[in-house]
Structure formats: C-alpha cells, structure tokens
Amino acid sequence: MSLLQQLKVHPSDRKLMIAYGSTGVAALAGSGALALILVLIRTPMFGVDLPGLYYKMLTGHTILGFVYWFAFIQAALLIAGATTLREGRRLWSLKLGWIAFAFTAAGLTTNMVGVFSGANVLYTAFPPLSQEFTATPLIYLGYLLTAIGALLITIDFLGTVTTWVERKRSLLSWKRMLGEIHVSTFAAICASVLIITVGIAALRLYGPAFMWSMGWLTFDPMTFPLQFRLTYHLMFHIIHYIPTIAMIAAAYVLVELTTGAKSIYRKTIAKALFLTYPLVVPPTFLYHLMVDPSIPENIKIIGSALSLLIWIPSLLHMFIITGMVEAKMRSAGHGLFNWIKHLPWRNPAFSSLTMGMLTFGIAGSLTAVLLQEQTAPILHGTFAVPAYIHPMVVGAASLIYMGLVYYGVTIFRKRQLWGLAIARIQPYLLTAALIIFAIAGTMAGYAGVPRRTAEISYGGLAPESWTWLMNVTLGIGGILAIIAGIIFIVVMGMTALAGKRLAPSEAPQGLAAPELTEKRKFRYTPTALIPGIIFVGVILAFTALAFGIIDRWPIHFG
Amino acid sequence: MAEKIEKETSSQPSEKGEGFLFWGLIFVTALNVGMVLWSLNLFAPS
Numbered sequence: 244m245s246l247l248q249q250l251k252v253h254p255s256d257r258k259l260m261i262a263y264g265s266t267g268v269a270a271l272a273g274s275g276a277l278a279l280i281l282v283l284i285r286t287p288m289f290g291v292d293l294p295g296l297y298y299k300m301l302t303g304h305t306i307l308g309f310v311y312w313f314a315f316i317q318a319a320l321l322i323a324g325a326t327t328l329r330e331g332r333r334l335w336s337l338k339l340g341w342i343a344f345a346f347t348a349a350g351l352t353t354n355m356v357g358v359f360s361g362a363n364v365l366y367t368a369f370p371p372l373s374q375e376f377t378a379t380p381l382i383y384l385g386y387l388l389t390a391i392g393a394l395l396i397t398i399d400f401l402g403t404v405t406t407w408v409e410r411k412r413s414l415l416s417w418k419r420m421l422g423e424i425h426v427s428t429f430a431a432i433c434a435s436v437l438i439i440t441v442g443i444a445a446l447r448l449y450g451p452a453f454m455w456s457m458g459w460l461t462f463d464p465m466t467f468p469l470q471f472r473l474t475y476h477l478m479f480h481i482i483h484y485i486p487t488i489a490m491i492a493a494a495y496v497l498v499e500l501t502t503g504a505k506s507i508y509r510k511t512i513a514k515a516l517f518l519t520y521p522l523v524v525p526p527t528f529l530y531h532l533m534v535d536p537s538i539p540e541n542i543k544i545i546g547s548a549l550s551l552l553i554w555i556p557s558l559l560h561m562f563i564i565t566g567m568v569e570a571k572m573r574s575a576g577h578g579l580f581n582w583i584k585h586l587p588w589r590n591p592a593f594s595s596l597t598m599g600m601l602t603f604g605i606a607g608s609l610t611a612v613l614l615q616e617q618t619a620p621i622l623h624g625t626f627a628v629p630a631y632i633h634p635m636v637v638g639a640a641s642l643i644y645m646g647l648v649y650y651g652v653t654i655f656r657k658r659q660l661w662g663l664a665i666a667r668i669q670p671y672l673l674t675a676a677l678i679i680f681a682i683a684g685t686m687a688g689y690a691g692v693p694r695r696t697a698e699i700s701y702g703g704l705a706p707e708s709w710t711w712l713m714n715v716t717l718g719i720g721g722i723l724a725i726i727a728g729i730i731f732i733v734v735m736g737m738t739a740l741a742g743k744r745l746a747p748s749e750a751p752q753g754l755a756a757p758e759l760t761e762k763r764k765f766r767y768t769p770t771a772l773i774p775g776i777i778f779v780g781v782i783l784a785f786t787a788l789a790f791g792i793i794d795r796w797p798i799h800f801g
Numbered sequence: 802m803a804e805k806i807e808k809e810t811s812s813q814p815s816e817k818g819e820g821f822l823f824w825g826l827i828f829v830t831a832l833n834v835g836m837v838l839w840s841l842n843l844f845a846p847s
Contacts, residue, residue, distance in 0.1 A: 422819035511818030521829035
C-alpha cells in the first residue's frame, strides 16, 4: 500500500490540523504583504521614501514569517506525525491541542497589536532599544504566549507517543515503538527535544523581560542587555534547527508521496541521523556571538569549528533522500543520469521538494563564511545575512512545507487542486527569484550594503554598485518571490474553497506518484553523492573568496 | 528475563538499532535540558 493510501486522520484531529495549517498560511500571506512594502522602500529604483514605516514593516514581516508561519505549520506537522502517519490514530488530548492553538493564536494577535501600535523593535526586541517603545511589553507577552502554546502542543504530541507503547513498564516495548514508527514521526520526537529546550529558554528570557518592560522589575542597565542577548542567542540558535528537522522530516514524506520511493537503507540509520541534531545543536550556538567582544577569540574559534558539525546530518539526509529516488528510478530500468529526466517534474509537490533541496544547498553554502570567526564580524551587519536566510527560510523550509500543503489541502478538504497549471510554475518561480535574491544580495553584502537600513544612498556617498545590486536583489528577486507567494496563497485558497470535490476513491490530479514497473533490484546510488560533493566544493570556494575579500578590506578587525 | 521472554514471544519483527535509538533519545534529552538549564543559570539577569 502506498503512503498516500495510508494517510488517514480522524475528523476532530483534522479540524485542529486545518486550524493550525490555515493560520500558518495566513501568517505567511501577512509576512509576504509586509515584504512588498519593504521591497518598495528598500529598492532604489522604486524610490518609495517611507523610512518611518520601514522598521514597523520589518518587525511585522519577520515576526509573521519566521515566528508564526513556522510555529503554526510545524505544529500542524507535529499533529500529522502523531496521527496521519500513524494511520489515523488519535491525538492524546484534543482539548490540550486546542488550548495550545489558542495560546499560539493569542501570541500572534498580541504581537501584531504590539507591532502596529509602534513597537519597532525588530523580531529580536533587544534591550535597551526595546525600552524606547511603549508597546514593547506586547512583543514579549506575545512571545511568552507562543512559547506556552508550543510547549503544550509538544506535550500533547509526546503524550500521543506514549499511547503507542503496548506495555509502559517494558523497555522493549518502548524500543520497539521507536523502531516501528515512520522516520518522520521519529524526527518529530527529536524536534520535540529542541522545542522543550527552546520553550524553557523562552520562558526564562521573556518572563523577566516582560516584567522589566512593564516596570515591575529593575535590572542592572549595563549587564541586562548583555545577558538578554546571550540567552536570546542560545534560544534563537536552537530555534533554527526545529525547521531544519521538520523540513527534512517533511522531505522523507514528500519523497514517498511524489515518487513512491522507499529507503534502500535501514530506517534506523535515518532515525539515528535525526538524533544528531539535538546532540550537536546546543554546543554550537557560539557562532551567533562572533561579534561579541566579551567572548575570548579562542572560544569563538572552537565555536566556528563545532559549527561545521551542523552540516553533517543534513548532508547525509539529503544523500539518503536523493538515493531513495535514484534507486526507485533506476530499478525501473533508467540509466546513470537518464533517470533524472523521468522524474515527475510537473507535480508541484515534487518540484517543491527538489527546489527546496536545491535552495537548502545554496543557502547552506552561503552560510560558510558567516560561521567563521574571521569573516562573521565583517559580514554579519551586511545584506549577506538576508541573502542567505531567504533561500533557507522562504526557499528550503517553506518550499518543502508548501509541497506537503499541496497534499494536505487536497486530501483534508477532499478537493482537486485548483489552478494546477500555475501551481506547476510556482516552485520554480520562487526558486528562480530566491537564487537572484541570494546571488545579488550576497554580492551586495560583500560590497558592504547594510542589512537593516531603510535608505542606503548616504546622501550620494555610497558606492554606485549598491544601487544596481539592490535593484536586482529586491526589485527583481524580491518582486518575483512575492508573485510566487501570491500564486501559492491563491491556489491554496481557491482549492480549499472552490476546488472540484473528489469522489471517495479519486486521487488528487497532478499529485500522484508515477507508475513504475520494477525491472531489477538497484541498491547503489552513485548519482546521489554528486550534490553533496558539489556542496562541499562550493563551501571551500566561498571560504577562499571571503578570505580574499578580508585581505583587500580597508579596515582590519581584531 | 522478562524482556527476554517478551522478545521471544513477540509477534512483531525487531529492527536492529532500536536500543540505540532509545538510549540516544534519553541521552540527547538529558543533554539539551541540562545544557539549557546550566546556560540559563549562567546568563540569568542579576
């Protein structure tokens, strides 16, 4: 039986999942709408002069995109991992699920009221800057509510996991359950470890910060901002890897749904690789603090070296996923590279998966220089940072989630995909936009364009290259990405509300895996090694380039 | 002994590495929670 046929969910659990998924898509739409205003302000050729609006839009855009789109969609994936991938088994407590949803929705509402009441604090809300805005408490309170929501849905998920153990006192029953569950469900358990860690850190960070912003607590004005930043970076670093795990877990489901491929390696290997994230993520948070003068240089170098560990599990997962497809296609008789031509490129969920993996590789290779002790201080305040984070967040993670949403909306709403023709274009358009954004934005960053500044002409003193680089980055890349986002939202909305109803045994059109007849057993996947080799080569090239730039920099640090 | 009997009598096939996954999960949970509590103590506002 294919995975698509196995996907089942109880109507009550489905309602909760739809609530999470649709609120997440709404947050994404809101983030995209604010991105349009940012693009109009920051692109020199559009010449929209609204610097007062800039920081409000930037704060709203990042909170909606990075915090709430992910918080909601990942909670939906957590529920899917506990129910849909377990052949429709029930969530441990539906009531707790709805309470968690209510907390997260309250966090979103509180934060948006704060943003539009003038808390231009960016998503970081660092003191002492945050003290300047009267609406700041709403930002800290919103984050607190969201952290509670995330902790509650994770407790619900882990409670569900315990119901799968036949004999709770038997160690073997626990081990057997972990061996039996889907790779992606195991990944969700690993992500839960990080969510709990992040939840504890968020409560510890934003609880006192909220009371401080209300004037109920006073801290040393010299040490509090520094301590806030340290705790923030510990939490924020771990947060990054929740989408990483969720995205790769989603990729394992998508590869099965879109190609019918099964892993040729033991499931335990993929599961063990997921375990390495919570193992290597906490000790590597130092790479966010490369510009902190209070941390000794040797500690920063250790942080740089440890950060290299982060790529290893992701690279190996990508090899397994690509290998699954290669083995499936070559078992059907296709040649060494010929199998690539026969992949279901017109299935928007499959192209979301492959384009997501491509943008993941591009963004990952751009991070190399941002993790190193010598280059990070020079580049972290430049546009090189948004140039990598957008292909990582809007590309890799969001694209792969979008691929699953294509299935989710058709299966759960029992409707055909509306606008299949434009849905087919959407992942490619978004990827092309993000590649333009990444390349031109990285060049802009290396040329010194600042990261969070509304107006970059500096009265005509800025280098001429900054103008055309930002015109290409945002004027072309940014606008195309927004168009791709609008297509996704329209297709999702129209499918949910006006898509043709599916007959009980009917499969969604354009999303079915290709029918392949196995002609031979194929157990080796050499082509799947190629993306990893290219990735390592690109990282080395970028590092050499960055160190070349340092030598030509007019100011030397350290 | 009880585990041995259960292993011998269970109808479900066992996959290699289940023990590694179980103990690995326990270890990384302890590592993460321990590390975050230790770090928060270090960075706690005075």
